[in-house]
Amino acid sequence: EAGVAQSPRYKIIEKRQSVAFWCNPISGHATLYWYQQILGQGPKLLIQFQNNGVVDDSQLPKDRFSAERLKGVDSTLKIQPAKLEDSAVYLCASSFGLAGGRAEQYFGPGTRLTVT
Amino acid sequence: KNQVEQSPQSLIILEGKNCTLQCNYTVSPFSNLRWYKQDTGRGPVSLTIMTFSENTKSNGRYTATLDADTKQSSLHITASQLSDSASYICVVRGSQGNLIFGKGTKLSVKP
Numbered sequence: 001e002a003g004v005a006q007s008p009r010y011k012i013i014e015k016r017q018s019v020a021f022w023c024n025p026i027s028g029h030a031t032l033y034w035y036q037q038i039l040g041q042g043p044k045l046l047i048q049f050q051n052n053g054v055v056d057d058s059q060l061p062k063d064r065f066s067a068e069r070l071k072g073v074d075s076t077l078k079i080q081p082a083k084l085e086d087s088a089v090y091l092c093a094s095s096f097g098l099a100g101g102r103a104e105q106y107f108g109p110g111t112r113l114t115v116t
Numbered sequence: 117k118n119q120v121e122q123s124p125q126s127l128i129i130l131e132g133k134n135c136t137l138q139c140n141y142t143v144s145p146f147s148n149l150r151w152y153k154q155d156t157g158r159g160p161v162s163l164t165i166m167t168f169s170e171n172t173k174s175n176g177r178y179t180a181t182l183d184a185d186t187k188q189s190s191l192h193i194t195a196s197q198l199s200d201s202a203s204y205i206c207v208v209r210g211s212q213g214n215l216i217f218g219k220g221t222k223l224s225v226k227p
Contacts, residue, residue: 042205042217091159107159
């Protein structure tokens with residue numbers, strides 16, 4: 001089966017610019033996650049969707065980050081305006097099960113963002 | 117505070133040698149623990165998952181152990197290969213479904 005797709009793979013922007021990332025989860029997966037992974041750290045959950053509803057966005061910096069999953073399939077994550085500390089890899093993951101439980105999360109290749 | 121600590125931070129070994137990576141956690145209540153392998157430039161891929169009642173789980177040359185009493189887990193890699201060079205991340209799921217990620221151990225296997 002096809003894996004989680006993300007685009008772009010790399011993005012370089014200047015601070016205060018805007019950027020958007022796209023994720024297409026594995027077909028049939030109800031739950032979708034966006035993570036931020038700073039170099040040398042483990043991933044940090046930004047937001048979790050179940051179908052098109054937000055389950056957890058407690059660690060999403062809502063003053064500059066936004067995400068949507070309007071039709072319960074693809075999702076976009078936006079940063080506006082970007083700061084230097086936003087430089088990181090943004091990982092999208094999806095799982096078949098509902099939020100919680102043992103459902104394995106399948107990760108996409110990530111988008112590496114560099115803010116200069 | 118729920119935390120996952122991994123050691124060592126980085127490790128260099130020669131091809132063919134064995135190694136063991138450590139994971140200590142303070143997550144409570146505990147649901148399960150996974151070890152992920154993350155190749156450079158790729159997303160993490162699950163290697164093993166263990167629940168409270170499981171002490172050991174193998175996946176080829178990878179063997180994970182879990183001691184739920186001491187809240188410790190290890191990942192043992194046997195007969196390492198160059199392709200084992202990656203970051204290995206320990207992830208603990210709390211009973212409410214929240215995931216707590218360790219910072220990972222960066223393993224380099226040299227010829």
